[in-house]
Amino acid sequence: MTESSSADPRALLSGDDVLAADLPDWRLLLRSLHARFEVGYDAALALVAAIGAHAAEVDHHPDIELRHGSVRVVTQSHDVGGVTARDVALARRVSELAREHGARPAPEEVQALEIALDTPDLARIKPFWRAVLGLSDDPRDGDELADARGTGLPGFWFQSSEPTEEDRSGEPAGRMRFHLDITVPHDVALDRVEAALAAGGRLVTAEHARSFWVLADAEGNKACVCTWQDRG
Known part of the structure; x- marks a missing residue:
């Protein structure tokens, strides 16, 4: 982490900054820090309460998901739309609390799903998808829709494509337009590609x-395995 970024609590950190911060329990996915801790249910309840108490104390509030056998924590500085020194400090404290509650970190298990739709005319179709999915325009990126209410839907974004003859005729397109982006920890991406x-x-x-690999199944349906690395 650079000196300037650590001094300014609103300064966005790069992927390399996050690596340099040495957070072994955490991985950077889609502008947020993600962690998963495996722990029994009773201890998980106590861990969630401890994380919540600390978050209230420092006025920096992560997303916490409690499941049978695990706790997932995601932190981002929402005022700047990415990871800052505030998230690094919170991550360190959460890891300490996890150890105190006997939780085992499982950073290799975190991942984030996005749905991408190819379109030659974003303005024409975006209102439909915003309405049918109950999403909102992402203020950070006009090509994305955001789950502002935190309902648990995956990210949804639009990828510009050249119009086909079907597009020009006004008829519904017959070709596949959707693909999935699965963002994984940078240190497991190659294993995921090889498994696919x-x-x-x-x-x-x-x-x-290493930004992403484009894969396809036997019928040509595509998915991208993505990481934070080598992105502009």
């Missing part, structure tokens, strides 16, 4: 690796 290939997939392109 071993399961009958094919590599469409690795041109943009």
Whole structure:
């Protein structure tokens, strides 16, 4: 972490800054720090309460998901739309609390799903998807819709594409337009790609690796395995 970023609580941290912060229990996914801790249910309840008490004390509030056998914590500085020194400090304290409650970190298990829709005319279709999914425009990116109410839907974004003859004719397109983006920890991405290939997939392109690998199943349906690395 650079000196300037640690001094300014609103300064956004890069992926390299996060690595330098040495947070072994946490991984950077989609502008947030993610952690998963495996722990029995009773201890998990106590851990969630302890995290909540600390969050209230420092006025920095992570998302916490309690499931049978695990607690998932995601932190982002929402006022700047990314990770700051405030998140690093919170992450460190959460890890301390997890150890105190006997929780085992499982950073290799965190991931984040996004749905992408190719379109030559964003303005034409975006209002429909915003309405049918109950999402909001993302103020940070006009190509994305945001789950501002925190209902648990995956991210949804639009990818610009060239119009086909079907598009020009006004008829519904017959080709596949959706693909999935699965963002994983940078240190498990290659394993995930290899597992997909071993399961009958094919590599469409690795041109943009380590940012993302484009894969397809036996019928041509595509998915991208993504990380924070090598992004502009």
